[in-house]
Amino acid sequence: MKYLSLLAFPLMFLFAGCMDDDDSVTGGEVATTVNFRAEYDDADLSIQSIAYDYPTGAKLKTTLFQYYVSDLELLPAAGGAAVRLADIDLIRYQSETDGSVTSRTYNVPVGDYVGLRFGLGVKPDLNAMDPNEFSADFVLNEVQFWNANARYVFAKIEANADLEDDGTFDTGLTYHLGSDAMYTTITFTGDFTISTTANPELNIVADVFKALASDTESFDISNPDQQRIHGMNQAIGQDIWTRLAGQFELQIR
Amino acid sequence: MNIPEPEAFAKIIYPPDNPTTEEGLALGRALFFDPLLSADSTVSCSTCHLPELAFTDRQPISVGINGRLGRRNAPGLTNVGYLHQTLFWDGRADNLETQALHPVADPNEMGGSWQLMISKLRRHPVYWPQFERAFGLKELSELNPDYVGKALAQYQRSLISSDSKYDRVQRGEATFTEEEALGNAIFFDLADEPNAGKYAEIPTGECAHCHIPPHFTNQLFSNNGLDEANSLDDFKDPGRGPISGSKYDNGKFRVPSLRNVALTGPYMHDGRFNSLKEVVDHYDAGGKYAENKDPNIIPLGLSPDQHRALVAFLQTLTDTSFVSQGVRESESQGVR
Numbered sequence: 001m002k003y004l005s006l007l008a009f010p011l012m013f014l015f016a017g018c019m020d021d022d023d024s025v026t027g028g029e030v031a032t033t034v035n036f037r038a039e040y041d042d043a044d045l046s047i048q049s050i051a052y053d054y055p056t057g058a059k060l061k062t063t064l065f066q067y068y069v070s071d072l073e074l075l076p077a078a079g080g081a082a083v084r085l086a087d088i089d090l091i092r093y094q095s096e097t098d099g100s101v102t103s104r105t106y107n108v109p110v111g112d113y114v115g116l117r118f119g120l121g122v123k124p125d126l127n128a129m130d131p132n133e134f135s136a137d138f139v140l141n142e143v144q145f146w147n148a149n150a151r152y153v154f155a156k157i158e159a160n161a162d163l164e165d166d167g168t169f170d171t172g173l174t175y176h177l178g179s180d181a182m183y184t185t186i187t188f189t190g191d192f193t194i195s196t197t198a199n200p201e202l203n204i205v206a207d208v209f210k211a212l213a214s215d216t217e218s219f220d221i222s223n224p225d226q227q228r229i230h231g232m233n234q235a236i237g238q239d240i241w242t243r244l245a246g247q248f249e250l251q252i253r
Numbered sequence: 254m255n256i257p258e259p260e261a262f263a264k265i266i267y268p269p270d271n272p273t274t275e276e277g278l279a280l281g282r283a284l285f286f287d288p289l290l291s292a293d294s295t296v297s298c299s300t301c302h303l304p305e306l307a308f309t310d311r312q313p314i315s316v317g318i319n320g321r322l323g324r325r326n327a328p329g330l331t332n333v334g335y336l337h338q339t340l341f342w343d344g345r346a347d348n349l350e351t352q353a354l355h356p357v358a359d360p361n362e363m364g365g366s367w368q369l370m371i372s373k374l375r376r377h378p379v380y381w382p383q384f385e386r387a388f389g390l391k392e393l394s395e396l397n398p399d400y401v402g403k404a405l406a407q408y409q410r411s412l413i414s415s416d417s418k419y420d421r422v423q424r425g426e427a428t429f430t431e432e433e434a435l436g437n438a439i440f441f442d443l444a445d446e447p448n449a450g451k452y453a454e455i456p457t458g459e460c461a462h463c464h465i466p467p468h469f470t471n472q473l474f475s476n477n478g479l480d481e482a483n484s485l486d487d488f489k490d491p492g493r494g495p496i497s498g499s500k501y502d503n504g505k506f507r508v509p510s511l512r513n514v515a516l517t518g519p520y521m522h523d524g525r526f527n528s529l530k531e532v533v534d535h536y537d538a539g540g541k542y543a544e545n546k547d548p549n550i551i552p553l554g555l556s557p558d559q560h561r562a563l564v565a566f567l568q569t570l571t572d573t574s575f576v577s578q579g580v581r582e583s584e585s586q587g588v589r
Binding site for chain 1: 261264441446459470471473474497498501542544545547548549
């Protein structure tokens with residue numbers, strides 16, 4: 001696995017400039033897989049089947065984790081227009097049988113790339129449209145449309161918590177997040193090559209634990225006012241949203 | 254043929270190999286109301302899906318051929334063509350074409366065998382020519398169960414309802430009474446809105462996370478807390494679990510549409526609640542414990558007025574013109 005660093009970026013840009021011409025002459029596209037991986041505290045996320053430790057003493061079982069991704073794009077080393085892989089997608093883990101990896105395969109032009117970016121949430125021009133404007137099987141018809149003011153729910157984290165350590169997971173936690181103002185573009189810089197011979201696996205990793213907690217500062221799930229964030233009630237949600245948006249990682253294998 | 258659809262709904266997805274045609278629709282409608290499809294010609298689809306009850310049957314658990322008790326409550330078929338994800342309480346059918354093959358051969362429903370049914374239809378003086386015209390069949394041997402499924406699907410896709418009071422309020426053609434408006438505010442959590450005004454202090458019902466408009470279902474599976482289960486193996490009817498293959502899905506059922514819900518009682522997959530009042534009692538109490546109970550099911554703390562208001566809101570989902578259209582269509586099907 002290699003983590004991409006900011007430093008590599010300008011160098012790659014220079015070298016790739018001339019090599020890229022060759023690639024674009026040969027042209028062609030290669031089926032490339034992007035894996036959306038879900039984790040809890042750096043381990044594969046499991047829906048329901050694992051009781052996770054939470055730093056404030058509780059245990060929880062995740063029942064749902066989902067988020068919208070807008071404008072998923074690769075950034076070509078040669079500069080120029082980004083390569084759009086998807087306008088909008090919904091990444092969802094809702095059943096134990098879903099596993100912790102959601103894979104999508106895109107046809108990507110061969111060439112050198114220096115990064116990947118996407119918008120977390122539903123981009124404003126789509127967020128302005130109503131579900132009936134789309135096909136019934138489009139991802140914006142996955143009934144995440146809350147109401148005319150709040151629009152689509154960008155992300156949901158839901159769990160049942162055992163706060164008293166009595167073996168019953170009887171406190172519901174439901175965090176439904178999103179608004180135009182919260183829409184966040186997440187950019188990863190770093191180099192990789194897509195060619196007919198070398199085809200890296202791109203992994204976008206989201207960690208539910210990191211959206212809620214850290215070693216030093218954890219969201220207080222025992223506070224009844226912090227167990228339910230819905231609709232336009234986003235003041236507390238902003239904190240989780242900022243952490244959620246800040247914890248994404250790109251891993252290239 | 255082009256069946257008009259309401260502006261407010263994302264369009265029905267017609268399968269490319271079964272577009273609705275006038276002949277196919279008429280055939281499907283005739284088959285739906287015809288007991289010929291059962292082993293002893295006593296039970297039709299409409300025995301359990303009565304148009305006057307928004308295509309339900311007033312029974313907690315459906316009763317089929319020879320009075321045999323089925324397993325679950327018959328769901329309504331209002332706007333069923335819009336449910337493009339899965340069908341049945343446990344989602345075991347993928348589309349209306351294949352769904353229709355289940356009841357005919359189910360020993361507790363129509364008790365027939367497809368082989369027998371097909372030979373009846375091939376010999377039938379009215380149906381065979383209708384199949385010929387609807388699907389361009391040339392030889393008797395081409396008639397197979399798939400065409401019966403296709404015709405029934407075409408009819409069921411025509412069961413479109415968008416003229417309830419709720420719909421008319423959305424279109425600005427009607428207004429809720431004060432009580433209905435309060436129920437609407439509870440159903441849709443208006444207390445969460447920044448400018449909630451007079452609704453700022455009312456409970457949030459949390460209903461629309463699952464029963465989301467326009468069809469009042471998210472088509473997903475959840476445990477809404479009907480049965481206490483200290484172990485996930487304890488559910489009497491495991492619902493989704495055996496279909497998905499995960500015990501964590503035991504006790505989950507597909508969220509039902511609430512369109513015409515005032516007509517579709519008794520309620521839930523086993524018809525355990527006789528009235529909408531009992532349904533609201535259930536949600537108000539926050540459901541019973543199971544570790545996979547959906548976390549959106551929480552005690553609501555409704556006052557008696559708020560309780561009544563929520564029921565009044567649910568009653569605005571009744572579309573009487575849809576119901577009378579279904580009744581007219583059933584009456585126009587002569588005996589064949």
